[in-house]
Amino acid sequence: MLLLTCPNCGNRNVSEFRFGGELSSRPKDPSALSSTEWANYLYMRNNVMDAQTEWWHHNAGCGLWFLAERHTRTNEVIKTYPYAKRNA
Amino acid sequence: MWRSHELKKRYDVVIIGGGAHGLACAYYLAEEHGITDVAILEKSYIGAGGSGRNTAIVRSNYLTPEGVRFYDESVKLYEQLSDDLNFNVMFSQRGHLTLAHTDGGVNTMRRRAEVNQIEGVDSRLIWPDEIKRLCPYLDVSDHPRYPILAALYHPPGGIIRHDAVVWGYAHQADVRGAHIHQNTEVTGIKVKKGKVTGVETTRGRIKTGTVLNATAGWASTITTMVDIKLPLTTIPLQACVTEPLKPFLDVVVVSGSLHVYISQTDRGELVMGASVDPFSSYSMAGSLTFLEGIAGHVLELFPALSNVRILRQWAGICEMPPDYSPIMGFTPVNGFLIDVGWGTYGFKASPIAGKTLAELIATDKTPDLIAPFRLSRFEENDLVGEKGAASVGH
Ligand SMILES: Cc1cc2nc3c(=O)[nH]c(=O)nc-3n(C[C@H](O)[C@H](O)[C@H](O)COP(=O)(O)OP(=O)(O)OC[C@H]3O[C@@H](n4cnc5c(N)ncnc54)[C@H](O)[C@@H]3O)c2cc1C
Ligand SMILES: [Zn+2]
Numbered sequence: 001m002l003l004l005t006c007p008n009c010g011n012r013n014v015s016e017f018r019f020g021g022e023l024s025s026r027p028k029d030p031s032a033l034s035s036t037e038w039a040n041y042l043y044m045r046n047n048v049m050d051a052q053t054e055w056w057h058h059n060a061g062c063g064l065w066f067l068a069e070r071h072t073r074t075n076e077v078i079k080t081y082p083y084a085k086r087n088a
Numbered sequence: 089m090w091r092s093h094e095l096k097k098r099y100d101v102v103i104i105g106g107g108a109h110g111l112a113c114a115y116y117l118a119e120e121h122g123i124t125d126v127a128i129l130e131k132s133y134i135g136a137g138g139s140g141r142n143t144a145i146v147r148s149n150y151l152t153p154e155g156v157r158f159y160d161e162s163v164k165l166y167e168q169l170s171d172d173l174n175f176n177v178m179f180s181q182r183g184h185l186t187l188a189h190t191d192g193g194v195n196t197m198r199r200r201a202e203v204n205q206i207e208g209v210d211s212r213l214i215w216p217d218e219i220k221r222l223c224p225y226l227d228v229s230d231h232p233r234y235p236i237l238a239a240l241y242h243p244p245g246g247i248i249r250h251d252a253v254v255w256g257y258a259h260q261a262d263v264r265g266a267h268i269h270q271n272t273e274v275t276g277i278k279v280k281k282g283k284v285t286g287v288e289t290t291r292g293r294i295k296t297g298t299v300l301n302a303t304a305g306w307a308s309t310i311t312t313m314v315d316i317k318l319p320l321t322t323i324p325l326q327a328c329v330t331e332p333l334k335p336f337l338d339v340v341v342v343s344g345s346l347h348v349y350i351s352q353t354d355r356g357e358l359v360m361g362a363s364v365d366p367f368s369s370y371s372m373a374g375s376l377t378f379l380e381g382i383a384g385h386v387l388e389l390f391p392a393l394s395n396v397r398i399l400r401q402w403a404g405i406c407e408m409p410p411d412y413s414p415i416m417g418f419t420p421v422n423g424f425l426i427d428v429g430w431g432t433y434g435f436k437a438s439p440i441a442g443k444t445l446a447e448l449i450a451t452d453k454t455p456d457l458i459a460p461f462r463l464s465r466f467e468e469n470d471l472v473g474e475k476g477a478a479s480v481g482h
Contacts, residue, residue, distance in 0.1 A: 014367075021368070039467035043410050045318070045319065046308070047320050048309075
């Protein structure tokens with residue numbers, strides 16, 4: 001994967017972006033979590049060898065944090081989209 | 089060196105992953121505990137993973153007392169390994185230099201030297217004059233962008249022939265009765281009432297009560313089969329070698345600030361590596377970005393190498409834990425054990441990891457040496473932070 005498509009800027013060299021890790025869901029009420037649940041949120045990862053939804057930051061460009069679906073075995077990018085459109 | 093076998097219907101112990109870790113564990117199970125009804129299942133060929141792709145640095149100058157103690161036991165095992173395995177693993181304890189280019193770097197090196205010395209490990213802070221004596225071609229002047237201020241010097245550190253370690257353990261495990269099954273991929277794990285009962289493979293089913301996950305970069309793909317999540321992210325790490333040169337570099341040189349390390353093999357090639365790739369992946373493809381980056385950084389250290397050609401480059405995959413320490417031992421699933429979290433630094437631990445896990449399997453108890461590395465440390469908020477000694481140094 002050499003190009004990544006920023007939802008604002010279009011195709012850019014991947015070196016313009018910073019990888020932000022797999023998408024996980026934030027706990028609704030952090031103060032109610034047990035230490036196991038807290039550790040799960042902070043540390044545990046699916047780390048799939050498959051299509052993965054993940055964060056990218058266009059840090060040398062427009063500054064947008066957005067989502068990408070990428071195959072982690074081939075690095076093929078299936079699509080990229082703004083966080084707000086994640087369930088569309 | 090090792091034989092092929094039919095897959096038996098049942099084994100006492102099944103080890104997933106035919107890297108140095110899995111093979112070492114099989115060897116110590118037989119050698120120290122008389123457990124020989126053992127299968128090693130490898131989806132490809134033995135040494136196809138990190139064990140055949142690493143840059144073979146062995147050292148014990150870590151940052152935490154737990155880490156130093158653990159890795160130092162491994163160095164001691166490596167020192168006698170050629171004799172133990174009756175196979176020359178070419179362990180060359182030529183000395184290891186970690187360069188510091190900033191005041192913060194010097195402080196970390198000083199702290200590491202103190203911790204190392206308290207644990208009885210030969211390790212000390214040295215200054216540019218001594219660095220120059222050990223490594224005359226290194227630019228220790230104040231001209232570079234990041235001048236060298238000091239180094240952590242670790243005389244027992246060095247390099248080893250990684251394939252020989254894999255083959256030596258495989259041979260001696262085979263001689264003692266373990267079955268090495270190559271081209272045998274694990275596709276599922278059977279669990280009944282919270283206890284492991286067997287594994288499914290591309291060559292059929294096996295019954296067993298004890299499974300060890302020693303698949304390093306692929307560790308998460310195995311643990312999902314038993315519904316366990318691990319604190320791991322798999323990221324490629326790349327390396328390259330140059331054409332052979334006359335011997336001129338007889339220490340291992342590492343620079344954390346420049347994200348580079350370099351050593352010269354017995355054949356004269358320079359082996360060089362950097363930090364992990366910028367994003368997670370299971371792909372083992374190399375990149376030009378890596379080559380450009382490493383070439384620039386190596387030239388800052390050794391300007392004399394500007395005309396040397398790169399012969400080849402490659403990548404392996406590394407399962408990175410948040411605290412740069414391994415995760416070893418029991419899991420919530422009875423009989424399902426892990427030996428993972430080896431990141432970019434796990435080859436040097438192969439002997440001691442194999443030995444302590446063999447003891448854990450034989451006695452059903454966690455040896456003291458690896459208790460700090462238990463999986464439950466994450467929910468107990470008891471991490472073993474090794475980033476300062478493991479992120480580039482391998
Ligand atoms: C470029 C590079 C440089 C490195 N440099 C150093 C260094 O200088 N010093 C150091 O100490 N460490 C270094 N490392 C890290 C080191 O290589 C690893 O931590 C170590 O080799 C892990 O050994 P292992 O036996 O646990 O796993 P591996 O050798 O990776 O073996 C795991 C095996 O599991 C197999 N497998 C995966 N999935 C399945 C399945 N479903 N069924 C069956 N088998 C499966 C794989 O094919 C593989 O052979 C480096 C790594 C890389 C990539
Ligand atoms: Zn953009």
